[in-house]
Amino acid sequence: MASKVHQITVWARGVVQDKEGRDIANGLANAAEKDGKFTQAFDNYVDLPDRVNVPLRKYARISDEEIEERYEYENEKPEIVIVADATIVKGINILRGMEKGGTLVVATDRKPEDILKFIPNRDLLNTIVCVDAKAICGEQTVDFSGSEGGVDSLGIGQGISAPILGALARGTNLVKLDNLAAVVKNQEALRKGHEQAVVKTLN
């Protein structure tokens, strides 16, 4: 049997956060690769076509061995869910398929309790991390670079993806801050996201 494939799902808003969402998935996959892991990072093909503000998903997978079923369209059992726009938690069951003990990372200026009250199945979570990505970084890059299976020419993590990745490193061991620093462009935002993230452990 192949080793466990850790699934990470990133939720973002269509078109306006398409690039930042992809940067989060690519950033954490590239960082995990530096640790010698086998990774996949890809857009959700099933959500296409992209429309402004539609809730969309990007996926990443990390494993100690080669990932054998590469063509699964979606992450059915996410261990970590990252939400780049907080309002998404209200309208979709973002923790669908998560097994008990998962992690949620949300880009928001609200407190963890204010986010959790919108999530009826919050007892699936072990950890919630909140980071005010917009305040740290101000902007999200709106660009089609790297979409549709193309090559990204702008680099990973110029905008809000950087502090979100920094906050992610506080909530999990799967990616380390040093490896993220090697792949992310906006180093300052990455470190600030790491420091300013609010981490709350549940049960």
Added chain:
Amino acid sequence: MFNIPKGKEVPLGCVTPAPVTEQPMMMTGNWREYRPVLEPEKCDLCMNCVVFCPDACFQLDEAEEKVVLNEKYCKGCNICINECATDALTAAYELDFEDGVVRLEKPF
């Protein structure tokens, strides 16, 4: 004969029922970050919001003499706020409200 597993059925020729007033298979309320909030005292029933909404989310309630927002489908584009003749509509952050969004299991 083939055995179609449950949940994978598709109607003949993929011909699906068309929506008449609402499309319950495509509820887009969870697309919005900001919702339009009405101050009825300021409204003069010019009907700009009803006419301009791309998703026809405003309806005139004739009995109450008020325009009512269909929160299930409002995508938060803010066109109504922009077009309101009397500034009766303002944008409010969606997380300031407990409900008003149908929670979906999957995007579609």
Added chain:
Amino acid sequence: MAKEMMLSGCAASAQAARMAQVEVICSYPIRPYTAIMMELAKMVANGELDAEFVHGEGEHAQLSVVLGAAAAGARALTGSSGVGVTYAFETYSPIAGGRIPLQMMIADRALDPPGDFGSEHTDAMSCRDQGWLMGWAENPQEAFDNCLINYRVGEDHRVLLPQFVCQDGYFVSHIPGKVALPDQSQVDEFLPPYDLPHPLDPKRPVSHGPQIRPDQGTVMDLQRAQAMLDTPAVIKEAIDDFNRIFGRNYSPFVEEYMTDDAEIAFFIMGAHTMTARHAVKHLRDQGVKIGLVKLRFVRPWPTQEVAEALSKFKAVGVVETSTSYGGAMRGGNLLHEVRASLYELPQRPVTTSFMAGLGGEMVSLKDFYYMADILSKAVKDGKTRKTVYWVGFEAEE
């Protein structure tokens, strides 16, 4: 020397086209192949590639534009997916019959109805009778390599046929994989400049595509038939050169995996080959004598090589991701050609078709175990219960 990058199939194909120094590109967007044109547009815009980039007004226009360009003496490239491929259908015969060796990159997509972006081979397979070369890539590295190999074979004066270079939409075109990018000097050594013997040239005026009488019709068709008979030798030469120059280890027509003492085997092409290899390895660990044969070229169909490769098994499962409604087996396309290849053998394996991955559905390891189970039973029974299994949609075996 080679530079290794993680590239999607689309990005890899674009890199190959750049290194092949294509001169005219005609684009029209359709998911999933569209990123190939996006990448080429970037390269042309920032000067990495010196080519004419033309926006077609539709897929039919795309093929017409590159036909004109290639006939005038330029190495031309276009591409499409799904219904785009069938929209240009009228142009395929004139291009092949006119012996214009342009290349079309197809990232497969299921045909309408309704709208489905998932990969299915039917779009390209519907065009297989026109006289084009056709073959599938298993991963982004092969998507890169096949572009160069097909230009080399297609433009050879013994062949002079256009090429469909196909890859599964999304599975190969969008998911990144390791690609070793060679030096330009290696590509130049492998691929000579474009040299059409009968170009449209004011200095030597010619007419392309005049009217003929019916009694000249067969002779026209015989030209393409002869070309297809001569192509396999050219493919073998090209692959030998390719392996030597780029350090790869391709076998020209079929590749075998764990077939040494195998009793049953999968016959497969395209993206799902990767998953099938893992399935074969796991089944071998459990003692099942199973192997895998991968097909690299659908046209010209390597009849001899397929017969030789498959003759050693007792049961073969042909994994198909395309449809041939109403065909002799009421299933896909490959089984007909496999059975025809095996017809002359004194001893033939039991052959069955497995319709899997249609519409872009994922084919899991469990699906391959299900198929292997049926094949193992066939070895005992000497036959299968059905000739065509639609994997996942059959009642219990």
